[in-house]
Amino acid sequence: MTIEELIAAARNGSTRAAGRLLSLVESPRRTEVLTALGRHVARVIGITGPPGAGKSTTIAVLVAAYRERGLRVAVLAVDPSSPYSGGALLGDRIRMAAHINDADVLIRSVATRGHLGGLAEAVPAAINVLAALSYDVVIIETVGVGQSEIEIAAVADPTVVVLNPGAGDAIQAAKAGLLEVADIVAINKADRDGADQTVRDLHAETDAPILKIVASRGEGIVELVDAIDAHHRADTPERRAARARSQILSLALSAVRTRPDLDALATAVADGEVDVYTAAASLFTSANVNENPLSTLQ
Template sequence: MTIEELVAAARNGSTRAVGRLLSLIESDRRSEVLAVVGHHPVRTIGITGPPGAGKSTTIAVLVAAYRGQGKRVAVLAVDPSSPYSGGALLGDRIRMAAHVDDPDVLIRSVATRGHLGGLAEGVPAAIRVLGALSYDVVLIETVGVGQSEIEIAAVADPAVVVLNPGAGDAIQAAKAGLLEVADIVAINKADRDGADQTARDLHAETSAPILKIVATRNEGIAELVEAIDAHLRADDPERRAARARAQVLSLAQSALRVHPGLDGLAKRVADGELDVYSATRALLGGPDPG
């Protein structure tokens, strides 16, 4: 099948064709796929937070809420291939089981090939393909901890940080830089002791709206959906440019890590033949350092 035929099949409901397209954008045929699908902005919501906070459960109830509005929903799980997140993906998939037979819900994991830092290269393309295939909402879950949770802010708007009552999660989220990128904070399991105190503590750390939810009982989800909608209504060219800027920087970092000249330059720096600044300029396409 040509890419045009795959897109047509995907638009006619073939989940196999969707999967094939999402695989092609991880290959050297990415630009072909992007040229065919064009530019179809799609609302992209990031869900991140410490392990165990209830990200997957929150996503499951958000999927249900958007399906209730008749929207088609895609979930991308970004797997940072971290030793700390091993196995989590399977558990997340099981929790999403309620939706796996719904043809209007797509669940897909995106590999990150062990990148430390840098946006998973396939994510912006996957979002564009999903937009072209008439998905109305893309939910991106970052599994595990670390840099990928921050990078998510480059593609998602809003970035929703899910955490639990108690000082531990709040401090951890602050330290990981999550509160700096949070557009909305959802305190999940808010029926537990300390939720109000956690909300007060967080108000001192972030100007983002702070909501209390109990995802397993669907409590506070309507309010979360409304907060997401309000954030989307407030989007403007400046915010879009800031996200694009972060995406470009992040993809550049990922590309430089696999640059064919990098190892040779590094060896010359290590041997004292070249200073690290000249090597950096050479890596960035400057003149041959000689």
């Protein structure tokens, strides 16, 4: 199938064609696909938090809430250790089972395959594909233990951090830098002991609104959806430009991190053969680049 045929099939409801397009924008054919699609915009919501906090359950009830409004929803689960090659459907996620047969819900794993910066490269293009296929809302789930969240925060509006009551999650979230990127904090399983104390502790660490939810029973979800809406409505050109700036920097850093000559430069600096300023500058001189270090991105 040509790219135009894939787009037509995906727009006619073929999830297989949609999946193929999403794989293509992670390949050297990205520009070709994006050009054929044109530019499209969707609402992007980031959901992050430590393992076990209940992100998938929270997402499942959020999906239901948006479906009740008649919106089409795509879920991208970013899993650096995903065993799926290129991102298979997450049919094994019990919590999502209710949505598996809903044609207006697409659930997909984005495997970053261990590439540093892979996420920064893959996600903006995937969002454009999903928006072009008339998904109104794109929910991005990250595992919340590394760099991914900062990159997702540059794309998402808002970023929701899901934590459980107790000091453990709060410390882990602080350590991973989650509190700095949080636009909204949701304390899930808030019927457990210590939820109020956790809310108080977190108020000392972040200015973001902090909500208590029990996702498995749907408690607090109306308020969470309202908080997400309120944050989105409050978006400004300045905030959009700040997010775009972060995305550009993430991509640029990703481009230099994946430069084939970086290890040789590092060794030369370590051995005293070249100073670090000259080495860094050489990353920007075309003599060392096949025209453009970001050429693989375009």
